[in-house]
Amino acid sequence: MPHSAKKIYLIHGWAANRHVFDDFIPRLPHDWDIHAPNLPGHGDAPLDEPFDIAAVADRYAAQIGEPAHILGWSLGGLVALYLAARHPEKVKSLCLTASFAKFTAAPDYPEGLSNSALAKMVGAFQQDYAKHIKQFLQLQLLNTQNADTVLHKVLPDLIRHGVPQALQSALDAVNRADARPFLAQIRQPVLLVFGQKDAITPPRMGEYLRRHLSDSRLHLMEKAAHAPFLSHAGEFADVYQTFVEAV
Template structure:
């Protein structure tokens, strides 16, 4: 039995970030891999609003899907699951949070100044700095270096994403906390203990507020568990799906 799986990438990357882990997931998966606005091949929009992006994705879906959202993509996945429950069979959030940028009321988001610095570096030399960023995510898993090296040409082929600054400005005050109680689909939360951008506390927070959720913490993973530990990530997700007889 085949099933559609929607993959939502993170800030400053594109859909190719999932190329390798896709090979580890069940062969019955029919992958849907959009680029977010201003990233990859998708044009820049006036504002980068997660709720609006979720609505746009929902209108394009032809059937219910399993959603996998990484980092910023996970934030959009939360809106999709909350407002379009008939279209989301299950939700997997990895290295994601309910508020992308930290504030005085939410400390688990990324610091705005740090993200601005990333944006400046990416605009200066995207290939160099996205390479360095991804290499940091696999420090505890050096065997994955060839995989990252294989992904990089596809990740960088479009140049620096034109929407990175637009997204940061739009996300300053975005907070999905009010909608978390609306998420009722089975949800798997996968986080890296060594993540320096989205701490495991963000996963604990979501686990507390998303009713039907379970939390998995990978001790040696950082901000991209599906890159540093693709086998563990895929096994956990596949077992999760099997528990609900999705495959």
């Protein structure tokens, strides 16, 4: 199958927008057809109603013609899971990075977080989005030699639209969501990429997905945190390209 047939959708995470992929996209084959939409209420995308993960998945499915390879980061990975479960005919493969089936811990789900720091970040982002998103990304890039170059590439466009409108609404949706009941329905090949140093979505969340998605494999990046496609972009792009080419 030639390169040109590869249609890719990159779905960003909470509190960011599509420009978080600006350093990653050029590392992928230039003849791939790559789309990076903004989630509702993020970047310049309006928020018409409270953030609803299933509704976002349905909206993206309506935009996808031929089956596509979907890569989702964090909240974007959750949207990708809903997309694959609700519209399997639109999804050729999934890549979930630093993502989860359920974010919050439950008695039958110790893999989740019982005390997430994200709620505190809402106030910080609302107070000074540019400052705090930069600090957040700097933390993710601690073990990256060219951290300043990466920040210079993604930050100006990332902060251009100011604080995301959907900040609280999308976080509420994350805290309510539970994709566990439909993981067994997902039959597409799944690549799971997690950072060993990720405190927001620890590797155990990836292990859970690996156990419950029938055609999945887990790639752990030793020194990566919550944004491996930024901190270890070259390795991530190589692993992802190999995965997509084999589907």
